[in-house]
Each structure stands twice: as C-alpha cells, then as structure tokens.
Amino acid sequence: MGGDFGPCVTVPATLExxxxxxxxxxxxxxxxxxxxxxxxxxxxxLADQFSIVHTDQxxxxxxxxxxxxxxxxxSMALALQAVHQEQAEACVSAGNTGVLMVLARxxxxxxxxxxxxxFITEIPTEEGGCHVLDLGANVNCEAKHLLQFAIMGSIISRxxxxxxxxxxxxxNVGQEDMKGNNLVKEAAGLLSERTSIxxxxxxxxxxxxxxxxxxxxxxxxVGNVALKTSEGLAKMINKLLIKTFHQNTYxxxxxxxxxxxxxxxxxxxxxxxxxxxxxxxxxxxxxKSHGNADVQSFKxxxxxxxxxxxxxxxxxxxxxxxxxxxxxx
Numbered sequence: 111m112g113g114d115f116g117p118c119v120t121v122p123a124t125l126e127x128x129x130x131x132x133x134x135x136x137x138x139x140x141x142x143x144x145x146x147x148x149x150x151x152x153x154x155x156l157a158d159q160f161s162i163v164h165t166d167q168x169x170x171x172x173x174x175x176x177x178x179x180x181x182x183x184x185s186m187a188l189a190l191q192a193v194h195q196e197q198a199e200a201c202v203s204a205g206n207t208g209v210l211m212v213l214a215r216x217x218x219x220x221x222x223x224x225x226x227x228x229f230i231t232e233i234p235t236e237e238g239g240c241h242v243l244d245l246g247a248n249v250n251c252e253a254k255h256l257l258q259f260a261i262m263g264s265i266i267s268r269x270x271x272x273x274x275x276x277x278x279x280x281x282n283v284g285q286e287d288m289k290g291n292n293l294v295k296e297a298a299g300l301l302s303e304r305t306s307i308x309x310x311x312x313x314x315x316x317x318x319x320x321x322x323x324x325x326x327x328x329x330x331x332v333g334n335v336a337l338k339t340s341e342g343l344a345k346m347i348n349k350l351l352i353k354t355f356h357q358n359t360y361x362x363x364x365x366x367x368x369x370x371x372x373x374x375x376x377x378x379x380x381x382x383x384x385x386x387x388x389x390x391x392x393x394x395x396x397x398k399s400h401g402n403a404d405v406q407s408f409k410x411x412x413x414x415x416x417x418x419x420x421x422x423x424x425x426x427x428x429x430x431x432x433x434x435x436x437x438x439x
C-alpha cells in the first residue's frame with residue numbers, strides 16, 4: 111500500500127515478476143478491494159502464485175514511527191510479521207522508510223553482534239557496480255558501527271556479486287591519513303586491524319563510480335546525500351541527452367543512429383535499474399523500494415529480495431559475525 115503509487119505499481123510489478131518466475135509465491139498485504147482493482151488483466155494461470163491478506167490499516171508516507179507502532183495490523187507490520195513467523199522469506203516495501211526500519215528492528219530483531227541495521231544498495235561504476243552503506247538508516251554512528259557495516263557489505267558483495275575478496279573503502283573528504291573527522295579516523299583504525307576485511311583505505315566522493323572499491327562504508331547521513339546526488343545527476347544526464355537529440359532534424363537523425371548505444375548507457379546509470387535497498391543486520395530479509403518506483407523499478411526490488419533469499423544472506427551474516435567474534439577473543 112506504500113509508495114507514491116501504491117498497488118497501481120506494486121501489484122502489476124508482482125504479476126509481471128510471477129509471469130517470469132513460476133517457482134515464486136507472493137502474499138499481497140493491504141486493502142483487498144484496492145488490490146483487486148489492479149488485477150483485472152492478470153493471466154489466470156498466475157492465480158495459484160499469489161494470495162491476498164486484507165487489512166484496512168496502512169502506514170502513511172509522512173507518519174511518525176511512534177504513531178505507527180500502534181497500528182499492529184498495518185500492511186507493513188503484517189508483512190514483517192509474516193517474515194518473523196516464517197510464513198514468508200522476505201518483505202518488499204515501497205512505504206515509509208523510517209517506519210519500515212523501526213518496525214523491522216522491533217519485529218524481526220537484530221543479529222547478535224550487530225548493533226544497528228543499515229541500508230545498502232548497488233551504485234553503477236565504470237566496470238560494474240559498488241555496494242554502498244549506510245544509505246540513511248543511521249545518521250549518527252560510532253566507529254564500531256562502520257566496522258559492522260563493512261563486514262555486512264563484504265558479505266553482500268561476495269554472495270550477490272560473486273566477488274572473491276571484496277575491496278572495502280571508507281568514504282572520506284580525502285585519501286590522506288590526516289583527513290576526515292574523528293569518526294572516520296577511528297573507523298579506519300578498526301578496519302585496518304581486521305585482516306579478514308580487505309580494507310583499501312579512504313575513498314573520495316568522486317571515486318565512488320570509478321570501480322576502486324567493491325564496498326564503500328559511511329554513516330547514513332553522508333550515504334543518503336551521496337545516493338540522492340548520484341540519482342539526481344543520472345536523471346539530469348538523461349534529460350540533457352533527450353533535449354540535445356531533439357533540437358533539430360540533424361540531431362534527431364544522429365540520435366536515431368546512436369540510439370542503441372545511448373539506451374545501453376542510460377540503462378546503466380538509471381536509478382530505476384538499481385532499485386531496492388537491503389536493510390542488513392536483521393534476522394530476516396527486508397528490501398526497501400523507492401517510493402516513486404514504477405513497475406519495472408519495483409520489479410528490481412523484488413528481484414533483489416529473491417536473490418538474497420536464494421543466497422541465505424541473513425544466515426551468512428550471522429555466521430560471519432560469530433566467526434569474527436571468536437577471532438577477537
């Protein structure tokens with residue numbers, strides 16, 4: 111029920127995904143009448159692949175977490191409870207980010223050894239992609255939290271992307287040792303002490319897209335600003351390209367000739383193709399979609415959830431954290 115468009119996007123995206131993946135089952139949680147109104151054109155052979163759980167409670171996009179806690183039967187709370195009760199293996203939501211984080215932490219609980227959950231997503235680079243975290247779950251962090259983020263980010267890079275020894279960088283205002291605030295300097299010391307983490311040092315903002323690191327760690331305030339800036343830049347580039355190649359007959363002809371190459375480039379940097387931020391550190395899989403996601407974009411968030419289910423990401427994180435805890439004692 112969340113996001114800017116609600117079931118008008120989430121339901122068609124789910125049905126399209128189901129039509130391409132016959133071994134998946136979805137539980138759609140929300141207002142049954144509204145959900146059903148978005149189902150008139152779905153293929154009958156998909157009927158066995160999804161079910162609807164009705165509730166007339168939902169979380170508004172501007173609702174405060176303290177108030178949302180009272181809505182025990184909200185669609186978001188019921189989705190998270192389904193994961194907690196092992197009735198579902200993952201929760202995907204385009205709803206209120208703050209409430210999703212608070213409810214997920216309360217209902218699912220945290221891994222032992224992880225203090226705070228962190229949002230992570232993949233940002234396109236020159237050669238592929240780089241996972242960045244935290245992207246907004248924690249605007250105030252301690253150095254130990256950045257260390258925990260690095261551990262979880264390394265696991266995601268390893269199991270989702272297949273990177274053998276992920277390069278972990280710490281986002282900073284410079285690459286010299288004397289640069290940065292106390293948080294970054296202390297975190298750098300902790301990361302340097304961990305031989306099990308392939309820490310490569312500081313990474314500056316303009317190097318995020320240069321393929322220097324597989325995982326970039328920062329606090330949620332810095333990460334969210336970096337993410338929104340990169341998304342805004344990608345949208346501007348797309349608009350400028352469209353405007354440039356529609357100026358006159360000559361540019362339109364030129365645009366038509368290079369359209370396949372432009373489409374490939376735009377798809378690579380388009381935020382919609384990278385939609386879906388994982389909330390790591392929880393005892394369950396929770397994926398946050400952009401609130402303004404369209405059908406194709408929301409499908410990307412669903413796909414990320416499925417990949418993490420297939421790779422058993424929460425179990426791998428808990429196993430790795432336990433191993434590191436034993437190494438430090």
